[in-house]
Each structure stands twice: as structure tokens, then as C-alpha cells.
Amino acid sequence: MEKILEKLAEKIITKEDLIFILEQIEIAKDLLFKQPEIFLSEKLKGKVSEGFKREIENLEKKEKYISVAEFSEFFDRLKETLLKTPIVKLEIAFEPRESFILEMREWFKKNLGKRVILDIFVNSKIVGGAKIEYQGKWKDYSLAKKIEKIYE
Amino acid sequence: MQENQILFYLILIFLNLLIILILIKISKKEKVEIKNSDLEISQKLESFLKETVKEEVKNLLTEIKKKILDEFSQQQKEQINVIYQKASEIMDEQEKEISVFYQTLKEKRENLEKAIKKETEDFIYSLLKEKETISEKINQINKALEEEKEEIVKEVRLKGESLVEEFSRKISQVLNSLFEEVKLKIFKKEEEIENYKKRKLAEIDKEIYRIIIDVSKKTIGKSIDISTHEKLVMEALEKAKEDKLF
Numbered sequence: 001m002e003k004i005l006e007k008l009a010e011k012i013i014t015k016e017d018l019i020f021i022l023e024q025i026e027i028a029k030d031l032l033f034k035q036p037e038i039f040l041s042e043k044l045k046g047k048v049s050e051g052f053k054r055e056i057e058n059l060e061k062k063e064k065y066i067s068v069a070e071f072s073e074f075f076d077r078l079k080e081t082l083l084k085t086p087i088v089k090l091e092i093a094f095e096p097r098e099s100f101i102l103e104m105r106e107w108f109k110k111n112l113g114k115r116v117i118l119d120i121f122v123n124s125k126i127v128g129g130a131k132i133e134y135q136g137k138w139k140d141y142s143l144a145k146k147i148e149k150i151y152e
Numbered sequence: 153m154q155e156n157q158i159l160f161y162l163i164l165i166f167l168n169l170l171i172i173l174i175l176i177k178i179s180k181k182e183k184v185e186i187k188n189s190d191l192e193i194s195q196k197l198e199s200f201l202k203e204t205v206k207e208e209v210k211n212l213l214t215e216i217k218k219k220i221l222d223e224f225s226q227q228q229k230e231q232i233n234v235i236y237q238k239a240s241e242i243m244d245e246q247e248k249e250i251s252v253f254y255q256t257l258k259e260k261r262e263n264l265e266k267a268i269k270k271e272t273e274d275f276i277y278s279l280l281k282e283k284e285t286i287s288e289k290i291n292q293i294n295k296a297l298e299e300e301k302e303e304i305v306k307e308v309r310l311k312g313e314s315l316v317e318e319f320s321r322k323i324s325q326v327l328n329s330l331f332e333e334v335k336l337k338i339f340k341k342e343e344e345i346e347n348y349k350k351r352k353l354a355e356i357d358k359e360i361y362r363i364i365i366d367v368s369k370k371t372i373g374k375s376i377d378i379s380t381h382e383k384l385v386m387e388a389l390e391k392a393k394e395d396k397l398f
Contacts, residue, residue, distance in 0.1 A: 094381040127369045128376050130388040141388035147368050151361040
């Protein structure tokens with residue numbers, strides 16, 4: 001159960017992912033108490049993302065029997081874990097590729113020693129580089145600022 | 153006098169009647185004596201006597217009456233004449249008195265007229281004299297006023313001159329201060345214009361820089377490929393780490 005929780009949390013890289021999975025958790029919790037004789041993965045079919053449904057299915061297979069209460073606790077813990085994950089705000093000048101997002105996530109893991117959620121905002125006016133905000137602190141490492149410094 | 157006459161006539165009538173009565177008494181006594189003595193007087197004589205006496209009394213009375221009336225008439229006439237005469241005298245006297253009164257009145261009126269005329273003349277004279285005095289006084293006042301006017305004009309002229317002088321001096325002061333103020337204002341305005349110019353030039357410079365920056369940003373931004381962008385972001389993360397942002 002812990003592994004599944006970690007796997008699901010691992011998949012959450014951006015703020016969009018976080019919002020999406022929180023919505024799916026709420027859907028799953030709603031369906032949890034309806035028709036308890038049916039597997040939750042069955043009930044989630046077509047209502048949540050395939051990946052999320054698959055992880056729930058794996059959980060059901062591995063644990064053999066999970067009570068409604070255990071599932072509810074699982075979802076609560078997952079939600080709590082996700083909400084506790086620190087958010088790094090990044091303002092960048094281009095639309096990042098999936099691979100670059102993963103690269104950034106890895107960099108944070110390596111350099112901070114923990115998982116972070118990236119809140120990415122694209123603004124071409126910063127020209128290049130990034131504006132970074134973490135835990136209330138903010139720094140401008142954009143090219144726009146560097147250009148402005150040249151002409152000051 | 154009239155009353156005495158009437159009394160006289162009445163006494164006379166009374167005496168006649170007494171005589172007649174005595175005669176009648178006598179005749180009756182004689183008759184009795186005659187009878188007695190058988191000396192009878194004839195009836196005829198008696199009636200004759202009676203008639204005669206009666207006639208005589210009547211005539212006498214008529215005569216007396218007539219006399220009284222004549223006398224009375226005469227007296228009346230006389231009295232009337234006397235009254236007329238008296239009245240005439242009184243009237244004459246009254247006329248005389250009236251004439252005298254009128255004369256007196258006329259005299260008084262004339263005197264009064266004269267007095268009024270005199271009073272009026274005196275009054276007119278006094279008025280004329282008063283007028284003359286007033287005219288004289290007016291002339292004196294006019295003269296005094298003229299003198300006063302000349303004094304005032306002189307004083308006003310003097311004061312006016314000093315006022316004009318003062319006014320000129322003040323105007324000059326005001327103008328000087330005004331010129332100073334204007335000069336100061338011009339200086340301030342020039343300064344303001346200079347500042348404004350500088351500010352505007354700075355703004356223009358800033359705008360130019362902004363345009364240059366924008367152009368640079370756009371040019372550089374367009375010229376940067378994805379991998380360079382990614383590299384720049386990674387560099388930014390490294391720099392943040394160096395800056396202890398994490």
C-alpha cells in the first residue's frame with residue numbers, strides 16, 4: 001500500500017497534476033461507499049484517468065482485500081502527502097517539454113533531497129532563464145533582467 | 153292828564169244824576185202832598201218832566217261822551233304827535249349817533265389802515281434791511297468760503313502733490329517688487345522648464361531604452377532555441393541554489 005502511495009505521489013510533478021489527482025481522489029472517495037460489493041477499480045472505470053484506475057487495480061490485486069475504511073484512509077494519506085509536498089514556482093519563457101519537466105524534478109530531488117511540485121508559468125517577456133519562488137522567497141534569474149541591467 | 157279829565161267827567165255825570173234823583177223825589181212828595189192836599193199835578197207834566205230829564209241826560213251823556221272822545225282823540229293826536237316828534241328826535245339823534253359812530257368807525261378804520269400801512273411799510277423796510285443784512289452776510293460767507301476754498305485747493309494741491317509723489321514711490325516699489333517677483337517666477341519657470349526638459353529627456357531616454365530592451369528581448373527571445381532555454385533554466389536553478397533560495 002505504501003509503495004502504491006509512493007508511486008502515485010511520484011507521478012505528481014506539476015501543480016496541474018496535483019489538482020487533477022485531488023479531483024480523482026474525491027471522485028474515488030465518493031464512489032467508495034456506493035455498491036461496496038463491486039471493486040472500486042470497476043467503479044472508477046471511465047470516471048478517472050487510466051493511470052489512476054490502474055494503480056487502484058494493482059492495489060486491489062496486491063492486498064487481496066481492502067476494506068472501505070482502509071481505502072478511505074489510503075486516499076486521505078495520499079491527499080495529505082500530496083498537499084504537504086513543497087511547491088516551487090517557476091516562471092520561464094518557453095513551453096517546457098515533458099522530458100525537461102522530468103529533468104527539473106530530478107534536479108530538485110538530487111539537490112534538495114526531496115520531492116517538489118512544480119508550478120510552471122510561461123511568460124515570453126522574461127526572454128530566457130527563470131524567475132523562481134520557493135517557500136515565500138523569490139529571485140529573478142531571467143534574461144530580461146540581465147538585458148535591463150545592461151541598459152541601466 | 154287824561155285820567156284826571158275822565159274823572160272830572162264822571163263826577164259831573166254823577167252830580168247830574170243826583171240832581172235828577174232829587175227832582176224825582178221832590179216831585180213824588182209834591183204829588184203825595186197834592187193828593188193829600190188834593191193838589192194834583194197833571195200826569196202829563198210828570199211824563200213831560202221825566203222825558204225832558206231823560207232827554208237832557210241822554211244829550212248830556214252824548215255830549216260828554218263826544219267831548220271825552222274828542223278830548224281823548226285830541227289828546228291821542230297830541231300824544232301821537234309828541235311821540236312822533238320824540239321818535240323823530242330819537243331817530244335824528246340815533247342818526248346823528250350812527251353818523252358819529254360811522255364817522256368814528258371810518259376814522260378808526262382810516263387810522264387802522266394807516267397804522268397797518270405803516271406797519272407793513274415798516275415791516276417791508278425791516279425786511280429789506282434784513283435782506284440787505286443777509287445779502288451782506290452771504291457776501292461775507294461767500295468771501296470766506298472763497299478764501300476757504302482757495303485754502304483747501306491749495307492744501308489739496310499740496311497734499312495731492314505729496315500723494316502723487318508717495319503714490320509714484322509706492323508704484324515704483326510695487327513695480328520693483330513685481331519685477332523681482334516676475335524675475336523670480338521667470339527664473340523658477342525656467343528652472344521648471346529645465347527640469348521638465350530633463351525629466352522628459354530622461355523619460356525619452358527611458359522609453360528608448362525600453363524600446364531597445366523590448367527589441368533586444370524580442371530578438372534574443374526569438375533567437376534562443378529550446379535546448380538553450382532549458383540550459384538557461386537549469387543555470388537559473390543552479391544560481392538559485394548558490395543563492396541559497398532552496
